[in-house]
Amino acid sequence: MSPLAFEDEKINCPYCQTVSGFDFPFYSRSYYHCPSCDLIFNAREKNSASSVSYYRDHYFDDYAEDQTSGQRTDLYRHILHLLEGYQKPGSLLDAGCGCGFFLKEAKESGWKVAGVDTSRKSIAFATTLVGDGTFFDSLDDVPANSHFDVITMINVLDHMTDAFRQLQKAKDLLSPGGVLYLRFPSGSFHSFFVRLALMLPSKQCMNRFLVFHEYAFTPWAITRILDEMGFVDVKVFNSYITGGNFSSAKLLRSLMGTSCRLLEKLSGGRWLWGPSLEVIVFKEAEVCKY
Numbered sequence: 001m002s003p004l005a006f007e008d009e010k011i012n013c014p015y016c017q018t019v020s021g022f023d024f025p026f027y028s029r030s031y032y033h034c035p036s037c038d039l040i041f042n043a044r045e046k047n048s049a050s051s052v053s054y055y056r057d058h059y060f061d062d063y064a065e066d067q068t069s070g071q072r073t074d075l076y077r078h079i080l081h082l083l084e085g086y087q088k089p090g091s092l093l094d095a096g097c098g099c100g101f102f103l104k105e106a107k108e109s110g111w112k113v114a115g116v117d118t119s120r121k122s123i124a125f126a127t128t129l130v131g132d133g134t135f136f137d138s139l140d141d142v143p144a145n146s147h148f149d150v151i152t153m154i155n156v157l158d159h160m161t162d163a164f165r166q167l168q169k170a171k172d173l174l175s176p177g178g179v180l181y182l183r184f185p186s187g188s189f190h191s192f193f194v195r196l197a198l199m200l201p202s203k204q205c206m207n208r209f210l211v212f213h214e215y216a217f218t219p220w221a222i223t224r225i226l227d228e229m230g231f232v233d234v235k236v237f238n239s240y241i242t243g244g245n246f247s248s249a250k251l252l253r254s255l256m257g258t259s260c261r262l263l264e265k266l267s268g269g270r271w272l273w274g275p276s277l278e279v280i281v282f283k284e285a286e287v288c289k290y
């Protein structure tokens with residue numbers, strides 16, 4: 001397939017296989033939208049091997065500064081505070097742990113931590129930073145008999161070519177009653193603004209705020225996917241907005257955060273228009289039959 005698919009081409013949704021049409025271009029990529037499950041996806045062929053080799057060998061050099069700058073510390077503390085409302089500190093696996101800053105915060109809060117990342121340099125950094133954590137190259141390398149009270153995927157799922165298999169793997173590794181936490185750019189927010197940008201003479205001013213990787217998950221899409229995978233009690237909500245989203249516009253960030261929270265509250269949680277979403281979902285607890 002060419003990098004930019006033809007607009008009249010139809011492609012099967014990689015999740016539910018429904019025939020899907022072209023939605024919008026973003027730089028050299030073409031995004032399609034599934035009319036059945038609401039998933040937005042990059043139309044290029046999913047080449048897991050080339051994606052893994054990029055994250056393994058180059059991602060650290062391209063993006064580690066985002067992590068080492070300290071701009072995510074408040075986000076990590078917010079996530080821990082949120083998780084500790086559901087689980088007291090126990091075992092925690094961060095899938096896509098990068099340089100390990102979230103795991104460091106978790107360890108200091110009393111969690112026994114483990115991390116997964118395909119980037120060799122990130123794992124080396126995290127091993128030194130965290131100290132006695134356990135690290136793996138992929139979820140496939142985590143021993144199948146290991147179980148965790150919490151698994152986190154912070155800005156990771158939308159990068160994964162095999163996102164649905166990784167979610168299943170995370171479910172297998174969760175303890176019964178365990179919590180899966182996800183954070184990712186909101187498909188609703190970013191697709192709305194990219195469609196708006198297409199009507200503007202200069203798209204670049206808006207495109208630099210927008211984020212698209214392999215998938216863009218809307219609240220409806222991620223809820224359906226997690227429900228169908230057998231997770232229970234899916235909660236999707238607007239995420240805390242980090243400096244990384246709008247580092248040059250603190251006032252805009254503050255106004256956006258306030259208005260998004262207000263809309264979410266007024267609609268009883270149905271209107272989620274923040275730039276990022278958070279998801280809390282559970283693996284069903286084992287029911288005692290006797």
Ligand SMILES: [Zn+2]
Pocket residue numbers: 013014015016017018034035036037038039
């Ligand atoms: Zn679909």
